[in-house]
Amino acid sequence: MDFKTLCIHGNEVKYDDTGSIIVPIFQTATFAHPGVGQSTGYDYSRVQNPTREHLEKTIARLESGFDAMAFSSGMAAITALMEMFSPGDHIIASDDLYGGSHRLFYNISAKNGLTFDLVNTSDVSQIESYIRPQTKALFIETPTNPMMQVTDIALVSRIAKSRNLLLIVDNTFLTPYFQKPIELGADIVIHSGTKYLGGHNDTLAGFLVVANDQLAERLRFIYKTTGACLSPFDSWLLIRGIKTLAVRMERQQENAYQLAQWLSRHSKVKKVYFVGLATHPDYEVSKRQSTGFGAMISFEVRDEETVKDVLERVALIQYAESLGGVESLITYPVMQTHADVPEEQREAKGINGRLLRLSVGLEAVEDLIADLEQALGV
The missing domain is CATH 3.90.1150.10 (Aspartate Aminotransferase, domain 1)
Known part of the structure; x- marks a missing residue:
C-alpha cells in the first residue's frame, strides 16, 4: 500500500459497529471485564486504549516497525527509553542534539548513572574511537537540530551490529515520509509527534517505534510502568494530523x-x-x-x-x-x-x-x- 494511503488507512481495525469513518475517541480511564479472568483486550487506558492503539499501529506501519508506543511528549518518549539502560552504561550520541535531549542526558540520566559521549556522528571514525566495553547504544539525530548535519544511517548500523549496540535514530525532522531508519538498520526510532506528525501546533506527543518483538516487550513494560502514555483525545488529534502528512x-x-x-x-x-x-x-x-x-x-x-x-x-x-x-x-x-x-x-x-x-x-x-x-x- 502506498505511503499516502497508509497515512489515511494505516490501521484498518474497526473499534465500533456504527460505521463511523473516523476512529472514535474512547475517553475512558478503565474498561469493564466480561467475567472473572476475562478481558475485552483493554483493561486500563495507561496500558492501552483503542484510540491510541489505532494511532500506534498506523505509526508502526509508516515506519516499517514491529510496534510503536505513543507518549505524552517527545521528551517523555526519550525518558522512557533511557530506562532500558543501567548505571554504568555508556551511550554515544550526536553532538548537535536537540537541547532538551542534552538537558535530559546530563541532568537526569547522568544522575542515574548513565554516561555519554557526544560526537559528530556524520564522521564514522569518531563513533568507532569512542566505543568501549560499557557502550550500549548509538543515539543519532539526522538531520541534526539545529545545524542540519546528516549521518549515514546504514553505515552506522553496520558498526552498531558488529559491536552488538542498539542504534537509536531521532527521525523527527524528516518523518517516515522522507526517511525510514528501520529499513536502513535502526533498532529504535524516536519522534516528537508534536512536530510534523501532528502538524498543526495544537498538541504534544512522542513516539518510540521498535524493529522487533524483544524490544517491544521491554519497552511496553517500561511504558505501562512509568505511565507517560498519550491521552485518547491527543491520540485522535495525531490520527487526524497524519492523514495529511x-x-x-x-x-x-x-x-x-x-x-x-x-x-x-x-x-x-x-x-x-x-x-x-x-x-x-x-x-x-x-x-x-x-x-x-x-x-x-x-x-x-x-x-x-x-x-x-x-x-x-x-x-x-x-x-x-x-x-x-x-x-x-x-x-x-x-x-x-x-x-x-x-x-x-x-x-x-x-x-x-x-x-x-x-x-x-x-x-x-x-x-x-x-x-x-x-x-x-x-
Whole structure:
C-alpha cells in the first residue's frame, strides 16, 4: 500500500459497529471485564486504549516497525527509553542534539548513572574511537537540530551490529515520509509527534517505534510502568494530523527550498544550513538514504542586531519555539531550544548568537519571502 494511503488507512481495525469513518475517541480511564479472568483486550487506558492503539499501529506501519508506543511528549518518549539502560552504561550520541535531549542526558540520566559521549556522528571514525566495553547504544539525530548535519544511517548500523549496540535514530525532522531508519538498520526510532506528525501546533506527543518483538516487550513494560502514555483525545488529534502528512511534507519542502535559495543570496545572511541545497556537505548522503530533505532551515546572519531586528519585525512568521506545523515559526536557539547547552559546546557547533532556525510552513512562499525581506531590511 502506498505511503499516502497508509497515512489515511494505516490501521484498518474497526473499534465500533456504527460505521463511523473516523476512529472514535474512547475517553475512558478503565474498561469493564466480561467475567472473572476475562478481558475485552483493554483493561486500563495507561496500558492501552483503542484510540491510541489505532494511532500506534498506523505509526508502526509508516515506519516499517514491529510496534510503536505513543507518549505524552517527545521528551517523555526519550525518558522512557533511557530506562532500558543501567548505571554504568555508556551511550554515544550526536553532538548537535536537540537541547532538551542534552538537558535530559546530563541532568537526569547522568544522575542515574548513565554516561555519554557526544560526537559528530556524520564522521564514522569518531563513533568507532569512542566505543568501549560499557557502550550500549548509538543515539543519532539526522538531520541534526539545529545545524542540519546528516549521518549515514546504514553505515552506522553496520558498526552498531558488529559491536552488538542498539542504534537509536531521532527521525523527527524528516518523518517516515522522507526517511525510514528501520529499513536502513535502526533498532529504535524516536519522534516528537508534536512536530510534523501532528502538524498543526495544537498538541504534544512522542513516539518510540521498535524493529522487533524483544524490544517491544521491554519497552511496553517500561511504558505501562512509568505511565507517560498519550491521552485518547491527543491520540485522535495525531490520527487526524497524519492523514495529511504526505501532502504537507511535500509542500513545506517546496517552500523551504525556495526560501533557502533566497536566503543564500541575501546580503545580511552569512550562511544557510539546509540539507536540500547541493552545496550542503551531506547532500549526497541525504539523497542516498532519504526521499526528501524536509522543511527545516537554519541560517546565520551577520550580527546579533540583525537577529533582534528579524525576531521583532516578522509578522507572518511567528517567533515561537517548535517546528513542523502548518504555520511558519522562527526560533533563536541560544535563548530557546539550546539555552541549557553550555556556551562553549554551543559555540563549537556554530550555535552562536547570530543563528536562527526556521520551520517553514504552508503559507504562500511569496508571502514568507516578503515577510523575511522586510524583517531583514536592506
